Amino acid sequence: MSGRISPELKSDVLERTDIVEVVSARVPLKKAGAIYKACCPFHDEKTPSFTVTPSRQTYHCFGCGVHGNAIDFLIAYDHLSFREAVEELAQRAGMEIPVSTELTRSGPDPSPLYDLLEQAAALYRHQLRRHPQSPRAVDYLKRRGLTGEVAAAFGLGYAPPGWSFLLSTLGVNAPARDQLVRAGLLIQQDGKCYDRFRDRVMFPIRDRRGRVIGFGGRVLGDESPKYLNSPETAVFHKGRELYGLYEAQQANHRLECLLVVEGYMDVIALAQFGITYAVATLGTAVTDVNLEQIFRSAPETVFCFDGDRAGHDAAWKTLLSVRPRAGNREIRFLFLPQGEDPDTLIRQEGKEKFETLIRKSAPIDEYIYDNLTRNFDRNRLGAGDLLVEKALPLLKSLPPNNLTRKLILELSDKADISPLQLDVHNQLAGSRRITLRSQYATQRMTPVRLAIARLLQQPGIAAQARKAADDWRTLDRPGVGILAQLLDFIADCPEISSGALIERWRGSEAAVHLQKLADPSLLPAISEDGQVAEFLGALETLNKEAREAEGERLYRRTSPSQLDEEEKQRLRGLFSVAREDDA
Numbered sequence: 256m257s258g259r260i261s262p263e264l265k266s267d268v269l270e271r272t273d274i275v276e277v278v279s280a281r282v283p284l285k286k287a288g289a290i291y292k293a294c295c296p297f298h299d300e301k302t303p304s305f306t307v308t309p310s311r312q313t314y315h316c317f318g319c320g321v322h323g324n325a326i327d328f329l330i331a332y333d334h335l336s337f338r339e340a341v342e343e344l345a346q347r348a349g350m351e352i353p354v355s356t357e358l359t360r361s362g363p364d365p366s367p368l369y370d371l372l373e374q375a376a377a378l379y380r381h382q383l384r385r386h387p388q389s390p391r392a393v394d395y396l397k398r399r400g401l402t403g404e405v406a407a408a409f410g411l412g413y414a415p416p417g418w419s420f421l422l423s424t425l426g427v428n429a430p431a432r433d434q435l436v437r438a439g440l441l442i443q444q445d446g447k448c449y450d451r452f453r454d455r456v457m458f459p460i461r462d463r464r465g466r467v468i469g470f471g472g473r474v475l476g477d478e479s480p481k482y483l484n485s486p487e488t489a490v491f492h493k494g495r496e497l498y499g500l501y502e503a504q505q506a507n508h509r510l511e512c513l514l515v516v517e518g519y520m521d522v523i524a525l526a527q528f529g530i531t532y533a534v535a536t537l538g539t540a541v542t543d544v545n546l547e548q549i550f551r552s553a554p555e556t557v558f559c560f561d562g563d564r565a566g567h568d569a570a571w572k573t574l575l576s577v578r579p580r581a582g583n584r585e586i587r588f589l590f591l592p593q594g595e596d597p598d599t600l601i602r603q604e605g606k607e608k609f610e611t612l613i614r615k616s617a618p619i620d621e622y623i624y625d626n627l628t629r630n631f632d633r634n635r636l637g638a639g640d641l642l643v644e645k646a647l648p649l650l651k652s653l654p655p656n657n658l659t660r661k662l663i664l665e666l667s668d669k670a671d672i673s674p675l676q677l678d679v680h681n682q683l684a685g686s687r688r689i690t691l692r693s694q695y696a697t698q699r700m701t702p703v704r705l706a707i708a709r710l711l712q713q714p715g716i717a718a719q720a721r722k723a724a725d726d727w728r729t730l731d732r733p734g735v736g737i738l739a740q741l742l743d744f745i746a747d748c749p750e751i752s753s754g755a756l757i758e759r760w761r762g763s764e765a766a767v768h769l770q771k772l773a774d775p776s777l778l779p780a781i782s783e784d785g786q787v788a789e790f791l792g793a794l795e796t797l798n799k800e801a802r803e804a805e806g807e808r809l810y811r812r813t814s815p816s817q818l819d820e821e822e823k824q825r826l827r828g829l830f831s832v833a834r835e836d837d838a
């Protein structure tokens with residue numbers, strides 16, 4: 256890398272920067288004598304050990320040991336490169352960075368792209384203002400209820416019809432056309448170039464520093480695709496940008512809350528009606544980079560979804576990526592009334608009512624609780640498995656508070672799993688153990704329990720056991736002993752009733768479990784044939800496991816010569832059985 260930032264420039268920038276301003280724009284600081292304090296943004300803590308010292312222009316955390324100056328802070332907090340951090344501070348201080356210090360990155364310098372995109376944005380804006388040429392675009396925006404003021408704030412423009420508007424104005428020679436292609440503004444095909452955006456309302460997408468990095472273009476009618484975005488370029492990465500973030504930061508000295516919505520028009524309509532803190536992802540699901548930006552930009556986040564099925568699906572998806580990164584942040588999920596989106600709702604209801612909805616929206620963990628407990632039907636076969644599958648990945652990311660405990664208790668009750676098994680957060684650390692636990696939990700209706708339950712509810716089924724092998728009796732596993740006792744007992748009294756059977760074990764250690772497994776609602780009501788098949792299936796599963804366990808035990812012997820002839824025979828037999836089972 257050539258073109259360094261000189262030490263003089265660095266100290267110049269630092270001299271004109273107040274670290275308190277830089278930090279407090281991102282982390283709420285409290286004055287404490289000559290210094291400022293906050294809960295450390297770099298490690299989890301409840302009492303503030305992060306300090307900023309104006310006299311030294313440094314920050315220091317007594318908890319985790321991070322420290323440095325304003326540049327270091329931006330590098331750590333905003334994930335900027337050294338150069339970006341210096342540029343950011345220079346811009347804040349109104350300084351120009353001398354061209355000689357331009358960093359040459361690997362690959363061509365992207366800065367000409369910024370200029371080109373800015374020029375294109377200006378041309379598109381100009382097209383929109385030249386009313387006679389663009390009545391349709393103006394009509395469209397008016398029809399959507401946008402004022403000229405908000406259109407200007409978001410830099411809206413219009414790409415005229417035809418194939419060569421930008422080509423003819425900016426693509427004056429081959430190098431210029433090359434750059435336009437790199438900027439995503441021209442498409443090059445078979446050696447010819449033409450405009451990517453044609454007859455569309457243009458939404459410039461700006462980065463955090465307000466530079467145009469790409470565009471979204473919307474058709475005026477019903478043609479498809481409705482929205483067209485710039486392709487990925489050296490300066491535009493869909494998964495890394497949020498539409499409206501720059502504008503939100505311009506409109507609010509300090510952002511208290513970010514409202515994450517779906518579309519550009521939602522962001523703009525909300526802004527027009529005074530909700531100037533909405534952002535949208537660029538046609539993708541929210542990414543980790545998005546989340547980092549969102550969390551960095553405001554202490555509170557509200558994710559807004561349509562109230563229909565698709566909205567709820569989207570919310571669940573968002574939840575799965577948000578929750579693990581959420582920590583103790585204030586995050587809410589807002590569902591709009593069915594059939595509404597933010598654009599339509601804000602026009603009908605206005606700012607005040609919309610903000611009431613925001614305030615009343617569910618905190619993320621309440622949403623999780625409602626969703627998981629409401630949508631669970633304990634009488635449906637496999638519902639418990641589904642629930643555990645759905646809930647388990649989330650449970651480990653929930654904070655260990657009362658709501659989580661309540662959720663764990665309720666789920667364990669509904670899915671008939673011990674709370675301990677579900678309480679992954681407090682009991683387990685490390686993903687491997689969670690996987691193991693999760694497999695165990697999802698199989699909580701084990702073959703043993705299933706066989707016992709069928710037997711208790713239909714003792715006559717015991718006679719069928721003769722059709723299965725009884726390798727399972729060698730298995731060392733909870734319940735196997737009792738299953739064997741039950742079968743043997745029924746063999747002696749084949750006419751015994753379900754009630755008498757349970758009576759027989761009253762007062763024993765197993766009684767509680769048997770009582771539970773005798774509950775008819777535990778198993779789905781299926782045909783008698785089905786019950787037999789299920790019972791035999793459970794025994795077969797156990798047989799297979801028993802054979803595998805036995806095979807492994809024999810196989811573990813250091814050398815086959817240590818096996819006696821009978822054992823060798825047995826091992827061969829086991830493997831051929833196993834192969835049949837796999838087939």
Ligand SMILES: [Zn+2]
Nearest residue numbers: 295298316319
């Ligand atoms: Zn710290």
